[in-house]
Amino acid sequence: MTTSTDDVIGSGRVAVVTGAASGIGRALAEAFAAAGSAVVVADLDGIEAEVVAASIRAAGGEAEAMQVDVADAAAVDRLAATTLERFGRVDVLCNNAGVSTFNLLRDQTLDDWRWVFDVNLWGVIHGLHTFVPIMRDQGTPAHIVNTASIAGLLSGVAFIGPYAATKVAVVSMSETLAQEFAIDQLPIGVSVLCPSSVDTRVMESERGRPSALGVEHRTDIAESVRMAIRDSFTGPSGLTPAAVADRVLDAIRAGRFWIITHPGERSVAEARFTDILANFPLNH
């Protein structure tokens, strides 16, 4: 593949993906590598991250694994330092790592909130805080993809209150970034990924919960909703991580901000915005 100076994907380019040991992140890492980019496979699970990096290398790609807790600002700084040491630049950052709890809001503990916010919100903040100055100083085109969720557009979603709140915030931060890069006339593109059901291990995200934040005690009804959502991942409305990754690479190349993967929730989003619009006063 040939790479023009404007391409952020391809030979001589570098993509950093968090949460890249599994699911959507793994598929993103593999797709960037297949397109010729060198990839940094960053994940809390360093062993699985190395498995992914090794399989990319075995397929002829360039990849480096790194154990990183995105909730830890210093660890994200180390991720950037290692990326620059190893590859000398960063062209694409995917802030993708994410976790969820499952319970009605009244049953979510403070530690449930803390864990989900630490990873999904602070993880993205750390990624932006560390990598945006690097991209800015590089002065070449770059792109940031933040993984939100369709929950970031629907906003209120029963049983995943903390998760939905972080994903609304990720959508908001992405929109702010896009506006501010335009104000500063920086050649950095932004996309926000808003998937619905994708066949990954997100329903087992408690595997990475720090023991200091305790364990989750799901009610029976929360557990049955969790199982139903998990089943939807492999049902007719489910997508594979690879299909989602293809859409992300297409969106980066096209400079598209919104990456909405499923048509199914359109009517729910429409109903929400119709209700909001209906409540705007005509004058004050």
Ligand SMILES: NC(=O)c1ccc[n+]([C@@H]2O[C@H](COP(=O)([O-])OP(=O)(O)OC[C@H]3O[C@@H](n4cnc5c(N)ncnc54)[C@H](O)[C@@H]3O)[C@@H](O)[C@H]2O)c1
């Ligand atoms: N699967 C879906 O249906 C779906 C839908 C909407 C949004 N998402 C979002 O997609 C993203 C990827 O999730 P997935 O579905 O591929 O799940 P997954 O569980 O398969 O992968 C998530 C990865 O993130 C890693 N991770 C967890 N905590 C971390 C931390 N503190 N630091 C670094 N890495 C950490 C995990 O080890 C795992 O490898 C998440 O942000 C999730 O919220 C998924």
